[in-house]
Amino acid sequence: MSQAAVEVKNLSVSFPGHGKSVIEAVKNVSFKLTPGKALGIVGESGSGKSVTARALLGLAGGQVTADVLNILGTDARKLPDAQWRELRGGKVAMILQDALNSLDPLRPIHREIADALPLARKARKHAAVEALRRVEMPNPTVRADQRSPQLSGGMRQRALIAQAMIGNPAVVVADEATTALDTRLTRLVLDQLHELTTQGIALAIISHDLAQIAQVADEIIVMRHGEIVEAGLTDQILERPSHDYTKQLLAAVPAGVPRFVPLAREVSQGATPQAGLPRSEASRKATDELAVEVTGLSKTFGDHVAVDDVSLSIGKGATLGLVGESGSGKTTTARMILGLTAPDTGTVHIFGEQFTPAKEIERRALRDRIGAIYQDPLASFDPRYSVSQILINALSQGTTSRARQYRKRAEELLETVELDSSVLSRYPRELSGGQRQRLAIARALAPEPDILILDEPVSALDVSVQATVLDLLDRIQLETATSYLFITHDLAVVEHMSDTIAVMTNGQLVETGIAEQILNHPRHTYTQELMAAAPTWGINRAS
Amino acid sequence: MTRTGKFLAGVFVALIAVAALFPSLLAPGSPLAVHPAEAFESPSLRHPFGTDESGRDIYTRVVHGTADSLTIGLAATGLGMGIAVVLGIITAFAPRWIDSVILRGLEVLYAIPTLLMALIIIAFTGPGTTPAIIAVGLSTAPGYARLIRTHLRTLVNSEMFDAATVLGHSTWRKVRNHLVPNTLTTLLALVTLGIGQAVIWASALSFLGLGTPPPAPEWGAMLASGRTYLHFAWWMTVFPGLAIVTVAAGATLLGRSVTRRST
């Protein structure tokens, strides 16, 4: 069994860039896949991990070179396309990320699963149903005839796994197979992947999320800028990371990190995270004043109850984490609190004053005290505005976007969110994801609000960038005693950011309590399920 | 757009503008002067596009016709767009029931093919330049109204608008800061795209004898008189037709690049 299924030595992939330049997406990468073992490939966006994965199926595109590229005993370096196709259809399979788009919405899934099989029409469909049954798809015969939009996210993911498994592959490459999935679903997929290794398949699992990979992988390689920075057994990587980048990545994972402890740190400087803790806690004055008080909010769209009788409150300077899976009603709740969607019933008070229901014109006086930050900041900026125009527009209450008098204040805002003032003349679309989110925070801070509603503010960011943004939010809260409503599906983030946590499912708030209690002693069965599904994370924080 | 593309687009717009505003710079002669003795001359150095049945220089007429054809195209598009903007604003901001009533109405009008609608309008108004403008304008309005409504709805429901609301900006400021500027680009693109089609529709009406009457050098009208002599004097048909194709295709390409730049 120790015979490697795939052996890669000094794999490089390059693409033509602008003009005559060449972009080296992958540089001298070497690894082995062994039957019955899982190899984790970790890296952030642009690390070359997906290109590496696709190179194993001959789908990398670009210029591929390697000293050794041995797949199941075949030298795949100069393989003609027809032979690649044979390999792909049978011995090597891939599970793609983005389950919604990886199945053609126009074709029934049994075709998507089995159209590569060299069988008759009926036999193919039969095989597809069988494959679905093996991945425990409920009602496989019915589902086989449906198309991907008719399936839930979990079913789609199962279908994708069935698709990969139908040719009885010896090698499976799972590329970000759990990205954007809810906690429970992630758990499920990870379990299924683990199941593959027990069947003797050589598995490569690619992800940006170290925590998830650690659940399955026997060995891990860490990639950055197209190169492997560190490789080793999973335990070794987690417990005794040797490379700074690995350490940084580990530190950036918010799970189990107490409130206000910075996640992003220069590991080499050896800053002690605990050092900040007492000081920051000390600076927070205990107060009973409520920043936001929500009672009995409900909203129905058509015959779909989006939010059902939600009541919650946020203390001044405190953070309420609102957790729930997609479709649970989190965002609608946030919009109602912000006065963007009118609730059917219920009220919102801000510092004791009625905010909803109210006419927009009455509400406007209170608007300065509440701000918002969204998951996709780019969509919330006017594409015609530069950074300075966005900030000046916010500072001037929308009266102008050019007046020089606001420029100094705009620069101060940028400083607050740790952005260089050189970005003032640039446009949001020219900024990186992290910079955009900082800009969004800067804009939200312009009226000096007392409350920020943050709707999945870090979900689209890489772990290390997420860490810096979370740190920034912490800092701002410490400095300004701003109250946060922090909405996320990510338990690790909510654990790190919240004083109290509210759990939502199916439009209802099932459990509210202080963070520690919810995380460690959940009472509601849903919360218990959710917590059980979260990745167990046992690394030594003190390294 | 590439640099060459930009240059060509610039030259094209400049040429059309000169032809429309100062046609005499490009063609000093009179588009209406008849010279029976020089009728039906094929293209030559003296008459690059040949002459028509009354000895009028076709090149001169095509150049001078730019103003006529473009005016009709612009006026019709302007009319259609004006109606569409009003309807679009009403449907985008009004209560749901008004929106759905207008939307139904638009669907009704949309259900009738453009040229048929134009013909039906002409059946009421009788032929002529102004009726043609009204007919083309009215018959293109439903299509525009739907686009503008969608555009406005998207804007009003966008996170950009939400962000401004949360910042406490008044409706008027949101409209002024975001809605108007972002809509103007879209409108500009739509108008540019629309002019091309309006020129085609209007010339179709002239061709059918329902639009601008001769001897005005409107391209459709020129084609209508040219078709009589199709076998004898092909140049009477070819050049005004090329003018229509050039302007319509040029306007479309221009409109598309405006669209691309605004997104």
Add this chain to the structure above:
Amino acid sequence: MHIITWLARRVGAAAILLWLVATVIFIAIRFIPGDPAEAIMGGPGSQASAEALEAAREQYHLNEPILVQYGLYLGKLATGDLGTSYAQHRPVAQVMAEMLPATLQLTLIALVIAWLIAFVMAAIAARSSRIGQAMGTIIEVIAAAIPHFWLGAMLIIIFSTWLGWLPAVDTGTVQGIILPAVTLAIPLSGFLAQLMRDSLLTAMNSPFALAARARGASEGQVFFRHGFRHAALPALNLTGWAVAASISGAVVVEEVFARPGLGRSLLGAVLSRDMPMVTGIALFSALIYMVVMLVVETIEAFINPAAARGDDQ
């Protein structure tokens, strides 16, 4: 939602729409300047006597109160009676029944040709270099910018007068319909190709195309199993519009190629201010549009059931 319920709802909506069109036209006709009775008798120059005018008023119920007229009008429409042509003195429904097959034949053949041209153009453009794509764009735009009447004239000159390959008028044979159908199809294909190329490119670069390649599909298989469907969908969605555009075009094409059809009937009716005929054709084209939309939506519902019942998800 059950498919029958869905269909019933659609048909109901179409019927309401049709009623609205009919009402709009009824109101519009009241705005015609002049005496409708005189128009019935062939206009002011028809030398109609006062008795004849009175008889026409009687026959067309022009003396009744407006609401009664409206009721009668709707009642007749409901039974498929579109009135009698002022100019041809025959039932409008009969005239249209005679003209419809020719127009349908022309537009359907044109649609098929337009689809074929558009698909080939899109497929070539989607798989070629950036310069090829730019060329493709220009060709598509120019195709979409050619007026039917001019294209028809040019095709007649080239293929009929110069080359003598194809007849210039409808001869009732296969050759006779080629030029009119192509004339109608080329501008349409320009519009369709623009649309198809975009969706084709998106589909060929989509994750599901990658997934198909990953399970061993060849480029050709990816193209036909996935790209084609996705390119066809928006074009199919546009079929209602395309049919409407073809009917617009048919007015001109039928005139240029001397084909009988609804378009030419309408033109004649407009020229002679034959309002029942104009009304009938307007209503009918709205009906065609709605039927086509209904068919298209039904087809889409089969291709893509989830999208059709979007609120289900």
Add this chain to the structure above:
Amino acid sequence: MAKFSSSQLKILATAAIGGLALAGCGDSGSTQDEAAGDPQSGGTLIYASGDAEPDCLDPHYGGNYPQGLISTQYLETLFTKNEDGETVPWLAESSEVSEDGLTHTITLTDGITFHDGTPLTSEAIKANIEHLQDPDTASSTGFLAVQKVEEVELVDDLTAELHLSAPDNALEESLSMHWTAIQSPDALARDVQENCEAPIGTGPFQVDSWDREQQINLVRNEDYVLPVEDPERENDLAYLDGITWRLIPEAATRYAALQSGEVHIIDNAQPDTIQSADNANIGHLDSPRPGASNRIELNSSQAPFDDQLVREAFIRAVDVDGGIQALFFDTAPRSHSLLSSVESLGYSDDALFYRDVDEANDLLDEAGWTDRDDDDVRMKDGERLEIVMPVSTNQSVPAEQSLFEQFQAQASEVGFDMQINLLDLSSWYAALAEHNYNLVSAPYTKVGPSVLRILYHSSSIEPAPSGYFANNAQVDIPELDEILIQAEETPDGAERADLYEQAQQMVLEDFYVLPLYDQQNHFLYTADVQGMGEASAIAAPEYYNVWLTQ
């Protein structure tokens, strides 16, 4: 009774075919003028008409020229014209006029049957004249032609007496027009609509079916009896199996169809195509219509053309010859007469009509139009020198419209502001009825010079109940009225000719009218078509003797 060759009876329109050899006939080298071998039976002639589709195939109904063109093939008239322009009997065997001119006795040829099998009897004369006079028939041309007939009295099976309200020496000419053609009394008794779909006559062809907007199908009448014996014919049947009368309104398309051989004959041939027909081995038939010439009438009832000086100035200002030359090539000879060149009593004076721009300016100065406005339009007492010309797009061919456009440009050079309004027929009639015109071109086809009374008698200014009137120049001269009435009632041929000449002189010399050319009636046909040239009294080609080479 003298027997004539039918071809000698008919007007022989000038027919010529270009090129020497017929396509495919190689050495036979025959042209149209010589016989291309013996006539062969068989084949369907495909005719392409550019006219608007007739509302009704019965020419009694309304009565326009396209109806005349097609009904010539399946209906026959009581009289016709021979090649000298004399009116001769056709379905009638003979006719007599009483001395007071108030009774015409017509005897029919025996042995003729209608397509429905019923025999032609004097009852048919009565039924047809009554049908024409019935308001329900809505006849306009035929109605005017038999206006003076008060009563039809049946003498015997084949003889009828027509009693008139006043003498009418043009009655037989009127009865030679197809708008008064004889149809089966049984058929006339049918519903108007039914009769319109398929009239039943005695002609060599009969109506088989009508595919609206596409074609009218005529088939050979297998029981045809030629009313006048023709020694050249072995039997009386037409050579052609039938005629497909296609409707192709688009001139260029029609010509393309002819060139490619899809159709055999086209009508309304455009001047440019006639000119190029010579090189394309295509035959040309020029068959000018009888009655009035094509002319512009100047409305003398209102300013500015109530002033003869201004009328003359307009005529001096425009270049008719140059325009006709350019637009009609050599296909339309200039006319200087009120009447068609086929009318033997036409009077022509070319000295009256010439172009002289200086003289035009002088005349306008003399008439007091001396001021000019910013657009260089002449003014008098604050009034602009505006003249309006409604043009019917149904009646004026494109070349004629272009000619008027040229007049517009030329008239503006001397200070007229001339507006051309292109109108559909009904709006055009309306414009005339409202006297909203200064110039108009209104063709009028009628056999014989009596058309002059319809066009220039002052009673024709008085509009009919519908508002239509034929005296568009609004000539109102009592002396002229008298001459016209006298000319119509005199039994003396020489006096008639003299009176009509006087009348024409009066109208021409006061510049009420600018004659242009004959009413154009050009046909082009492929080399397969043989025997072209015969035409009815209204100059509609007949296809009885036409045959196709295979």
